Amino acid sequence: MAINLKSSEYYINRELSWLKFNDRVLEEAADSSHPLLERLKFIAIFSSNLDEFYMIRVAGVKEQIHAEIKDPKADGLEPKEVDRLISLHTHEAVSRQAGILKDDILPKLKQKGIRLRQFPGIRNGQRIFLEKYFKEKIFPILTPLAIDPTHPFPNLNSLGINLLVELENPKEKEEGKKTATAVVPIPPSLPRFIEMPTQNGKSDFIAIEEVVRRYIGQLFLNMSILGTSAFRITRNADLDLSEAEADDLLKLIERELRKRRLGTIVRLEVASDMNLELREYLKEMTDLQERDVYDMPCCLDYSAFFYFLGLDRPDLKDEVFSPALSSEILQEESIFDALKKSDIILHHPYESFNHVVDFITEAAKDPQVLAIKQTLYRTSGDSPIVKALKTAVNNGKQVTALIELKARFDEANNIEWARELDHAGVNVVYGVLGLKTHCKILMVVRQEEDGIKRYLHLSTGNYNEKTAKIYTDISLMTCDESMGEDASGLFNLLTGYSLQKKWNKFVLAPTGMRKEIARQINNCIKHHSPEEKSYIKIVVNSLVDPEMVQLLYKASMAGVKIDLVVRGICCLKPGIPGLSEKIRVKSIVGRFLEHCRIYYFKYQGESRIFMGSADLMQRNLNRRVELAFPVQKKEIKQRLRFIIQILLDDNTKSRRMDAEGNYHRVKPAKGEVRVDAQKYFLRLAEDVQLELDTIAGV
Numbered sequence: 001m002a003i004n005l006k007s008s009e010y011y012i013n014r015e016l017s018w019l020k021f022n023d024r025v026l027e028e029a030a031d032s033s034h035p036l037l038e039r040l041k042f043i044a045i046f047s048s049n050l051d052e053f054y055m056i057r058v059a060g061v062k063e064q065i066h067a068e069i070k071d072p073k074a075d076g077l078e079p080k081e082v083d084r085l086i087s088l089h090t091h092e093a094v095s096r097q098a099g100i101l102k103d104d105i106l107p108k109l110k111q112k113g114i115r116l117r118q119f120p121g122i123r124n125g126q127r128i129f130l131e132k133y134f135k136e137k138i139f140p141i142l143t144p145l146a147i148d149p150t151h152p153f154p155n156l157n158s159l160g161i162n163l164l165v166e167l168e169n170p171k172e173k174e175e176g177k178k179t180a181t182a183v184v185p186i187p188p189s190l191p192r193f194i195e196m197p198t199q200n201g202k203s204d205f206i207a208i209e210e211v212v213r214r215y216i217g218q219l220f221l222n223m224s225i226l227g228t229s230a231f232r233i234t235r236n237a238d239l240d241l242s243e244a245e246a247d248d249l250l251k252l253i254e255r256e257l258r259k260r261r262l263g264t265i266v267r268l269e270v271a272s273d274m275n276l277e278l279r280e281y282l283k284e285m286t287d288l289q290e291r292d293v294y295d296m297p298c299c300l301d302y303s304a305f306f307y308f309l310g311l312d313r314p315d316l317k318d319e320v321f322s323p324a325l326s327s328e329i330l331q332e333e334s335i336f337d338a339l340k341k342s343d344i345i346l347h348h349p350y351e352s353f354n355h356v357v358d359f360i361t362e363a364a365k366d367p368q369v370l371a372i373k374q375t376l377y378r379t380s381g382d383s384p385i386v387k388a389l390k391t392a393v394n395n396g397k398q399v400t401a402l403i404e405l406k407a408r409f410d411e412a413n414n415i416e417w418a419r420e421l422d423h424a425g426v427n428v429v430y431g432v433l434g435l436k437t438h439c440k441i442l443m444v445v446r447q448e449e450d451g452i453k454r455y456l457h458l459s460t461g462n463y464n465e466k467t468a469k470i471y472t473d474i475s476l477m478t479c480d481e482s483m484g485e486d487a488s489g490l491f492n493l494l495t496g497y498s499l500q501k502k503w504n505k506f507v508l509a510p511t512g513m514r515k516e517i518a519r520q521i522n523n524c525i526k527h528h529s530p531e532e533k534s535y536i537k538i539v540v541n542s543l544v545d546p547e548m549v550q551l552l553y554k555a556s557m558a559g560v561k562i563d564l565v566v567r568g569i570c571c572l573k574p575g576i577p578g579l580s581e582k583i584r585v586k587s588i589v590g591r592f593l594e595h596c597r598i599y600y601f602k603y604q605g606e607s608r609i610f611m612g613s614a615d616l617m618q619r620n621l622n623r624r625v626e627l628a629f630p631v632q633k634k635e636i637k638q639r640l641r642f643i644i645q646i647l648l649d650d651n652t653k654s655r656r657m658d659a660e661g662n663y664h665r666v667k668p669a670k671g672e673v674r675v676d677a678q679k680y681f682l683r684l685a686e687d688v689q690l691e692l693d694t695i696a697g698v
Contacts, residue, residue, distance in 0.1 A: 008076025012661040037316040047302035059236035074546040087291035113202040126196040153285040158235035161186040166227040192304040229274035236263035272297040323352040324685035343478040350685040353468035363444040364392035371398040371445040380466040390424040400427040439627035454484030471595040509626035520601040527603040537600040542569040544617040556582040567594040575659040590653040652676035
């Protein structure tokens, strides 16, 4: 019987798959092998992830329901059913998160001298401190908002902390009048946690809403406070952009950012001690159903626990590491000299991102450099890369920066960098109409004795030196002439009206990447035989695209062995007899965020390896400018195969997906050596650096 590859039983819903990824993050918070503050970090990451998920994905599902869209996706689920399943899963996960925090992490932090305190239980000296702190630093900027027939429920900020106050006028009580209600938003300018003085060497903290709640009577003089409870709303934050109607994309996005603050409410979080009457009142005011309301013990907004990573407690954090330097770069006076000798690959964060910053900085100062062109999707505050580009302009270089204004939740930052670079004299452009520019490329054009030469940096990750310390990415530095020609063509396409369609080596989305990946998979199928087996290995963040899933199913049915390392969403089901039994799917969640994209295809005895910016998602293949590039040097291909194999060998931080879409932690078999891929790469980097230091006599 023929298998219908489009049957919904063979696909996992994208949203539900993402929730299982976030479950894996939460598992790390529960893992006692992590230092305590690192476990708290995973609590914060789980909540931060969930905030974004609700602002974008859940908001989208609810919009579909509102529009009465019933067409199911590949997985066969209608929006209403997806919304119901999301709620069921999230309520259980949030409850589990609260248990890990309250019953495990916070008590153990208390044993280590870090305490999150509440009233009562505050010492007298600390109470005096908090009274003064409230009077001087909090009270002046609080604004109580009455709610009555002349004052409707206020438009509160998404993800802000608010206090709902139930009041009574003692004089009016005698006249039988109803109680009054007010909201007190806590300004984001206030610290989320306040550190209190101690006399015993311990560190005592209290959440800001606890302090405001304690002294809230000072905002409502001569009124009786009947009840006070904290709540938080989440709004739809997806921007509604119609570039075709925009005369100025920058102004359009600024306008949409202002509208984001007033988006439809999609989630309500309330303190677990909120009484039923106030809870029902908030449901009515926010127009939400019970399944959209989440009870939060301890405090609201667990993402705020990132704050504690700033404490000077190295005993409760991962060991600090120094990324290894590249011997190929160090042994030459100039990065340009190093690249003339050989292509260079860098594996971040294990190898230093400073080499990339140094590359741009050297180019900015080099009198032989004529031009620098670069894409910027997400960069960091006070970025040395931005500074280097401005320096290059001052030194007479032609500098072009393609800044993607539509990088979600970085729109405001990117507007700031765009204006700053524009004022400095950089040619700032915003990419191709209707497409988000997600490719990661830097080109330096240099005048040399034998003519003009182009030097490239191509990467799987962003030009952000801060995330480069916590995201795993791989970048290639080269002066390959064919790739240089392609790079010039790509920038002409991005900044002008070029319609170039043929490329020497680059593979671009949305024009050719889908076709090239399909061609490679089909070649694996075509040339697979018992005597000469084909093999597919893919390392990505997400696998969603139905056409790609079907192609991988076809390859498995043809007998091709397929290993997929998919950190986040995976809509494919492995291990189904007759369909995907040759496919294995694993996810690695650990200290660093796995962010590499590597595509490996082996057939006819040869391996073809591509790296790039794209995951296997419709948005990447159809609606973004993405770049994949082939790896051709034997030594680099060998190293990439090694990196992939270590990821596949990981039996410590890996989870294997079963045929139902559930994940199970991989455990070493009896007698098998434990492999933690991230720790392995860290040790390898340390060994490399130690060898370099020894050679240098350090």
